[in-house]
Amino acid sequence: MIAVENKTNLLATKQHFEILDGLRGVAAIVVVIYHFMEIVITNYNKNFLSHGFLAVDFFFCLSGFVIAYAYDTRAPHIGITQFFKLRLIRLHPLVFIGSVLGLFTFLIDPYSDLYEVYGFGKTFLLFLSSAFLIPYPAMPERYTNLFCLNAPAWSLFWEYIANIFYIFVLYRLSKKSLMALVFIGAVCLCYVAVNATNIGGGWGGQNFWDGGARVLFSFTAGMLVYRLNWIIKNKLGFLGMIALLLAAFLVPFNDKYNWITEPILVIFYFPLLVALGAGTTLNPSFKKVCNLSGEISYPLYMVHYPFLWIFLTYVDDVQPSASLLWVIIPVSVLLLIVFSYLVMRFLDIPLRKYLKHKFLNDSSR
Numbered sequence: 001m002i003a004v005e006n007k008t009n010l011l012a013t014k015q016h017f018e019i020l021d022g023l024r025g026v027a028a029i030v031v032v033i034y035h036f037m038e039i040v041i042t043n044y045n046k047n048f049l050s051h052g053f054l055a056v057d058f059f060f061c062l063s064g065f066v067i068a069y070a071y072d073t074r075a076p077h078i079g080i081t082q083f084f085k086l087r088l089i090r091l092h093p094l095v096f097i098g099s100v101l102g103l104f105t106f107l108i109d110p111y112s113d114l115y116e117v118y119g120f121g122k123t124f125l126l127f128l129s130s131a132f133l134i135p136y137p138a139m140p141e142r143y144t145n146l147f148c149l150n151a152p153a154w155s156l157f158w159e160y161i162a163n164i165f166y167i168f169v170l171y172r173l174s175k176k177s178l179m180a181l182v183f184i185g186a187v188c189l190c191y192v193a194v195n196a197t198n199i200g201g202g203w204g205g206q207n208f209w210d211g212g213a214r215v216l217f218s219f220t221a222g223m224l225v226y227r228l229n230w231i232i233k234n235k236l237g238f239l240g241m242i243a244l245l246l247a248a249f250l251v252p253f254n255d256k257y258n259w260i261t262e263p264i265l266v267i268f269y270f271p272l273l274v275a276l277g278a279g280t281t282l283n284p285s286f287k288k289v290c291n292l293s294g295e296i297s298y299p300l301y302m303v304h305y306p307f308l309w310i311f312l313t314y315v316d317d318v319q320p321s322a323s324l325l326w327v328i329i330p331v332s333v334l335l336l337i338v339f340s341y342l343v344m345r346f347l348d349i350p351l352r353k354y355l356k357h358k359f360l361n362d363s364s365r
Contacts (some may be wrong), residue, residue, distance in 0.1 A: 001154050017066075018287055019238050020277045021294025024062055026242055027055040028297040030249050031152070032304045032336060036329045039312050050253035053200045056155050057218045057266045058245070058273070059301075063159060064222025065274050067166055072226070075171045077310040083167045085359055087160075095156055095353040096345060098302040099130035102149025111313035114141060131159045137205030142309070144205040151305045152299075154203040158215040170220065175227050182224050185217030186267050198258040199266065214266075221271045228273075231279040238286040248273075299348055300340035307336065 034052025044050040075083060106123065107115055115123060122138065129136035130149040131154060137144040147153035164238065192213045193199050202211020224230075236244070248265050282290065311332070314320070320328070 002182075013309075015027045017069075017278050018064070018282050018290040018294070019241055019280055020062060020274065021297075022286070022290030023241055023245055023277055023293075024059065025293025025295075025297040025300075026245060027058050028225055028300045029333070029337070031055045031301060032244070032333055033329070034249075035305065035308050036311065036332065039308070039315055040325055040329070041258055044253040045255065047253065049249060049263075051249050051251050051262070054132060054248060054262065054265060054270075058248075058270050059155065060159070060162070060215050060218035061222040061225075061266075061270045061274055063162070063185055064224075065226045065278070066222075067163070067219075068171070068223040068226040071166070072171055075167060080167050082360075083163075087163050089359065090165050091156065091159070093355070094299055094302040094343075095133060095153060096131050097347055098150040098153065098306065099127060100156070101303055101306040102130055102147075102309075105129045105183065105310055106149055109310050111310065111317040114139075117141075135205070135208065138210075145203055146205065146208065150302070151203060151308075154211060154300055155215075156302075158202065158211045160218035161212070162215050162219040163264060166219075166223075170223065175224075178220060178224055178227060182217065182220045185213065185220055186263075188213040189217045189266060190263050193259040193263045197255060199262045202280050206322070218266060218270065221267075222274060225274050225278075230275045232272075233279045234274045234276055234281075236276060236280045237283055238280075238290060241273070241280060244273060244276070246351055296337065296340050296344060299344040303340050303343050304336045307332070 005096070021292075029048065030052045033051050034055070034257070037049050037052070041047040071078075071083065078086070089247070096193050097150075103123070103126075118126070118139075126136060126138065128134070128148050130147045130153055133145040133153060134156060135154075137146050139145065139148040142148045143152065145151045146157065170178070170181075189199060192201065192210045196210060198209065199210065199214060201207025202209075202214055220297070248269055251261055251265065254261070311328075
């Protein structure tokens, strides 16, 4: 017990990478805008943000870096059970909250009668699937998403798989072994890109294993950035890093070249961004912005999509004009950001505090 507390105190003195937190929030906002835009502009070649889905690969890379940073020295001391408690308390309240919201919007959607189609029994199974992250691609009306009530949960499923492998295997690997695994992940990612012509899969029953390739490379690459201390000192600052991050998502979508451009972005560019973001200098005036951006990133990611399902059925049923949509989308994004903050403030944080008090025997975060 004393050893665990000492490790926790040491962690509290470690540097906190505020700019990486800020970038996580920017990427989450990009995901929300991207999800709106792909409903309105179904031709990805005409969508200015058609590579917004690569934010998930950036999340995975950030996650690998942060997990290695936070747990590489702690894992032998806290043990497997404590690690799982820490990760579940951090991640799962919003998985459950997103599932409840997904069920709620499924039931009240004024432009859809899907509950009448699926009935109580299958709807209950859909909820259990989402709440416990058990893939259940049962709805063709929702493109056979792995989690039809809250689509982004697919990446949390793979995040959980990465965390399981981390505590059992990855944190024990030498740098050379980790480098070999990163190389294998890059090969798998390139295979997916060639086979599917892009690396946007992993979210549905038809492309399930693509998600495994995405998390295998990006999570281990993030770990490798930390293990090799690949932190590049620079003066780009928060705004400079935002510009570099957005540049990746704004790369034009081209069916002929995605299999080349997307692996380049994920394999080389995103680890570089993590290294630069960890090494850049933060202007004190942006500190609160970065902290808030990081805090709302995960809530925003996990609570926005249930409302996107209603937006999808609204667009299909009403077919609103483009001028109206250009009002609805920005206003909706802003409302979702505010809503995610309220969910974080009044649901997620209190739930995590309660669970920490009840199930943790130290002050770990």
